[in-house]
Amino acid sequence: MRKSNKPRAVRLTIIFLCILLCISVGIGMYLRTKPDADSGKNITQIAEQLSLDTEYVKIDCMGGIVKIDIVTPGLDTCTMRVAIYDLKTDKILSQTELKEGAWVTGLTHDGFYAAEHNKKILYVYDKSGKLKHAKNFSETEMWSPVCGLSEDEKYFIYTLPRTNEVYACNLQTDEVKKIGSNVALREQLGFYNGILYAAGMDNDIVAVDVSNFSVRTEVSDSRLNSFNPYYGIGTTEYSFIAADKRGIKYVPINSVDELVVGIGKDGFATSVSNQNGETLNIYNLDEKSLTHADINDAVESVCFTDDGRLLVLAGDAMEKKHKLYLCNPKKLNKDPLTVNSADIPERKKPQITVPETGRAEQAKIIENVPVLSQFPEFPTGCESVSAVMVLKFLGEDISAAKFIDEYLPKNAEFYWKWTKRYGPSPYEFFIGNPGTSASYGCMAPVIEKALCDYFGGSDRVRNTTGTELSQLCKEYIDNNIPVIVWATINMLETVPKNSWYLSDGKRFTWPGNEHCMVLTGYDSESYYFNDPYAGKVVKYEKETVEQRYSELGKQSIAVLK
Numbered sequence: 001m002r003k004s005n006k007p008r009a010v011r012l013t014i015i016f017l018c019i020l021l022c023i024s025v026g027i028g029m030y031l032r033t034k035p036d037a038d039s040g041k042n043i044t045q046i047a048e049q050l051s052l053d054t055e056y057v058k059i060d061c062m063g064g065i066v067k068i069d070i071v072t073p074g075l076d077t078c079t080m081r082v083a084i085y086d087l088k089t090d091k092i093l094s095q096t097e098l099k100e101g102a103w104v105t106g107l108t109h110d111g112f113y114a115a116e117h118n119k120k121i122l123y124v125y126d127k128s129g130k131l132k133h134a135k136n137f138s139e140t141e142m143w144s145p146v147c148g149l150s151e152d153e154k155y156f157i158y159t160l161p162r163t164n165e166v167y168a169c170n171l172q173t174d175e176v177k178k179i180g181s182n183v184a185l186r187e188q189l190g191f192y193n194g195i196l197y198a199a200g201m202d203n204d205i206v207a208v209d210v211s212n213f214s215v216r217t218e219v220s221d222s223r224l225n226s227f228n229p230y231y232g233i234g235t236t237e238y239s240f241i242a243a244d245k246r247g248i249k250y251v252p253i254n255s256v257d258e259l260v261v262g263i264g265k266d267g268f269a270t271s272v273s274n275q276n277g278e279t280l281n282i283y284n285l286d287e288k289s290l291t292h293a294d295i296n297d298a299v300e301s302v303c304f305t306d307d308g309r310l311l312v313l314a315g316d317a318m319e320k321k322h323k324l325y326l327c328n329p330k331k332l333n334k335d336p337l338t339v340n341s342a343d344i345p346e347r348k349k350p351q352i353t354v355p356e357t358g359r360a361e362q363a364k365i366i367e368n369v370p371v372l373s374q375f376p377e378f379p380t381g382c383e384s385v386s387a388v389m390v391l392k393f394l395g396e397d398i399s400a401a402k403f404i405d406e407y408l409p410k411n412a413e414f415y416w417k418w419t420k421r422y423g424p425s426p427y428e429f430f431i432g433n434p435g436t437s438a439s440y441g442c443m444a445p446v447i448e449k450a451l452c453d454y455f456g457g458s459d460r461v462r463n464t465t466g467t468e469l470s471q472l473c474k475e476y477i478d479n480n481i482p483v484i485v486w487a488t489i490n491m492l493e494t495v496p497k498n499s500w501y502l503s504d505g506k507r508f509t510w511p512g513n514e515h516c517m518v519l520t521g522y523d524s525e526s527y528y529f530n531d532p533y534a535g536k537v538v539k540y541e542k543e544t545v546e547q548r549y550s551e552l553g554k555q556s557i558a559v560l561k
Helices: 006-033 382-393 400-406 444-455 469-475 542-551
Strands: 043-046 056-062 065-073 078-086 091-101 103-107 111-116 121-126 131-136 147-149 155-160 165-170 175-180 185-192 195-200 204-209 214-220 224-227 232-235 239-244 247-252 259-263 267-274 277-284 289-295 299-304 310-316 321-327 334-336 415-417 420-422 461-463 483-488 495-501 507-512 514-522 526-531 536-541 556-559
Touching (some): 056 310, 065 103, 078 111, 111 147, 214 239, 239 267, 267 299, 277 299, 277 310, 382 514, 382 556, 469 483, 469 542, 536 542
Antiparallel strands (some): 103 111, 111 121, 147 155, 204 214, 239 247, 267 495, 289 334, 310 321, 461 556, 495 507, 526 536
């Protein structure tokens, strides 16, 4: 008698369903735990239950507690909601509304404080938002915004703007003591270990110490422009400057449009735009490491937590939308970081492969056009070096250094405005300095202006932008007039790189691999160039050159004899 297959079928069905269930659970767990694709690798959006739909948000951190100031600014005052968030439990502990006033807030070990410096009133709250006590300083003059409460809530420091005097009030005894005169402070940096740190008017970090009632300068350097209690950060043409009590460290700048967005105990963070948002660069000076994280929002500020993570505030102030992310740099890939003791640029000649330059029999070549290399002095100076090659061919006695120093319009002023990165136009300025590899370059109108300034007029300078290469050869090369031409390095494809907003509100994206050379000849198949990047004469197939020339907007300049 034949056995029934029903029990076996039932068992197989049950096994199949169990497998499906396991797969479903696994997929579900992955979807719940995978990194937010919009936030970047190892970055998690936090405090999502908070409404951050306002013009201005400020974050601060002490221990595992985060203070989030959600501000609606007025002319000289603001209204504010102060949220206290616990990183460990991922919970909002309190939200406290502050009515219109001139507020300064800060964290303590037990909660936070809010000082109204116009009305001279100090409010102290616990983490749950309960008001612990308030003190009215009505008998004093109006404070400046540089004021703060110590972490143990014992001393309140305030400064008087008219006299630049600094006072410490013991809140337990109400004793007030003047501890400094003629102390010009412009920004409160926070109370740490019993010391109120502030940025001074002389680009310095000032420490107001209540342990011995003294005021001292910790760090001072005219090049500094960003501060926290540990470091002052600034820039030169070649490097970031990181100055603390131990001295000054120099970190080579990777890109001239990097902007400092946060400073911690061990280093600092910068952001730079990319095609999908921004790249956050984390410089650890003690470990000499650099880590990167991509965020699909405009980075507004970064706060370093005590456990080595980063709080990242990002969003769009114009649209009044902000997000808060938590980033763990320890889980990101690290690159070695160069930290120098002096501001010395590293200049290397790049290793590139250039085509053979054997001349075809029927080639039309302009003879005796000098060949100059942009390396090592001017790693991004191809436009200026090309212009000088043409000038020297015409008998002008000028060096690339003099042309760059005296005639080339340069600008490296990048800045934030409503969380948008603004910078100069490459059609008006060279972006950066040709002597640094962190710079970008410029377009034809900038070299046109420099040449016109050199000649004292525009009679000999022709901006031939828009002219086809074949026509340039017919009108200029055939008449022994070399032409400055914009194309790409080694005829590589242009790739969209960093972007920023121009003063007219338009967004500009830099064309990666942009390059400038001197067109000196042609044959039936190729164009010939004096290439400052290669430091020699090169030739490229016509179709490729015409494509790259077109990608750069068909920019060219001729200088008449």
